[in-house]
Amino acid sequence: MYHEILGRTDPAAPTLVFSSGLGGSARFWGPQLPVLLENYRVVLYDQSGCGRSPATLPEGYSIGDMAREVLALLDSLKIERCHFIGHALGGLVGLEMALQRPSLLQSQVLINAWSRPNDHSARCFAVRKTLLRDSGPAAYVQAQALFLYPADWIAAHSAQLAEDDAHALAHFPEPGNLLKRIAALQAFDVDGRLADITTPTLVIANRDDMLVPWQQSERLAARMPRAELKVLTYGGHASSVSDPGVFNEVLLAFVQEQN
Incomplete structure (x- = not known):
């Protein structure tokens, strides 16, 4: 898989691995980089895909397959410990990694993620x-954008969104791959195994997320023995983009506690 290693280059540096949501692009995390590159790899x-x-992508492609791909990537980079940060589908990948190889994860941050399908999100993904x-x-x-951001943010950032839409369309994945990725997140269910995940975890939710109800994050935090919940009031499903100042502050505070 295409990958980038930014920030500190020494192997002893604390390592943060970022996994984006359904779009699957490293580009999603641009608003976080300015506050991370001085102190982290x-x-x-x-x-x-x-x-x-x-x-x-093959038929039956799963979140478990996505986790194994990341593990193979990190093995190839000789990364033995890391903090994992996953947004939505990326958070599901983190949960699978915590089950498959907990020794790798120093901590994880799950952003607007879930442990099992829910009817509201299923309706959104069906649309x-x-x-x-x-x-x-x-x-x-x-x-x-309607699924990702608050209405007032969309109205105030029309020029930026036009550029983002043009970039997304120019780099749009093969539709069959995207449908298989949606099917993978719709099938994901580790609800009965949450108690087995002992990785220190920060669960971030947004109260105004219209794609994934914040109560899904509340459920995650309540059932994982070393998880804490932070509910943000603004930002929609992608507050790391729409309200990065608040999001970055919460992310950094947690990661710094784990080092």
Whole structure:
């Protein structure tokens, strides 16, 4: 998979591995880099079948497969301990990694993630699949901001979103891959295994997230023995982009406690 290693270069530096959501792009984490690169080694990657990691995903592709791909990448980089930060689908990857190889994770941060399917998110993803199948990538990209950001933020950032939409459309993944990725997150369910995850975990939720109800994060934190919950009041599903100042402060405070 395509990957970048930024910030500190010494192997002893605290290592942060970032995993984005359904879009699968390392580019998602741009608002976090300015506050991290001086003190941390940062690993970003494009997920398989997305962006600069071309692949034809197999039938039955799962979140477990995504976790094994990240583990293989980190093994190739000789990274034996890291803090893992995952947004939405990326958070599901983190949960799988914590089950598959807990010794790797010094801590994890799960942002607007979930442990099992819920009816509201299922409805949202069904709409996105219908848009992709029946109306095509342009309609899918145009609707994406509605799921990710608060309405007032969208209204105030129309020029930025136009650029983001153009970039997303120019680098749109093969639709079959995207449908398989949506099917993987719809099938994901580790609800019965949360008590087995002992990695120190910060669960971040947004009260105004219209894609994943914040109560899904509350459920995660309540069932994981070493998890704490932080509910943010503003930012929608992607507050790391729409309100990065608050998000970065919360992220840094937690990671610093774990070193």
